[in-house]
Amino acid sequence: MRFRIDDAIYISVNDANFLENAIYTYSRGAILYGLIGALAVVIFLLIISVLKPWGKRKKDND
Structure with a gap:
């Protein structure tokens, strides 16, 4: 997941038309x-731990 965040940040900073x-x-x-x-997983775990x-x-x- 980390590499996807890094790619998105790199493209948004370095590419003028990043939305395209x-x-x-x-x-x-x-x-x-x-x-x-x-x-969803956190909410499921919270609900299951309470109920x-x-x-x-x-x-x-x-």
């Missing part, structure tokens, strides 16, 4: 898809 460059728009789209995927559909842990009394 297919590589930039692809990199930008890939970054957005990655961001959406990462947020705990498997129930609470039982305490073992030895």
Whole structure:
């Protein structure tokens, strides 16, 4: 993912018509898809940790 961010920054700084460059728009789209995927995983983990559909842990009394 890091190389896509570096490519997008390099193209946006060095290319005058970066919005017309297919590589930039692809990199930008890939970054957005990655961001959406990462947020979805974090939200899923947050919800699953709050709801705990498997129930609470039982305490073992030895």
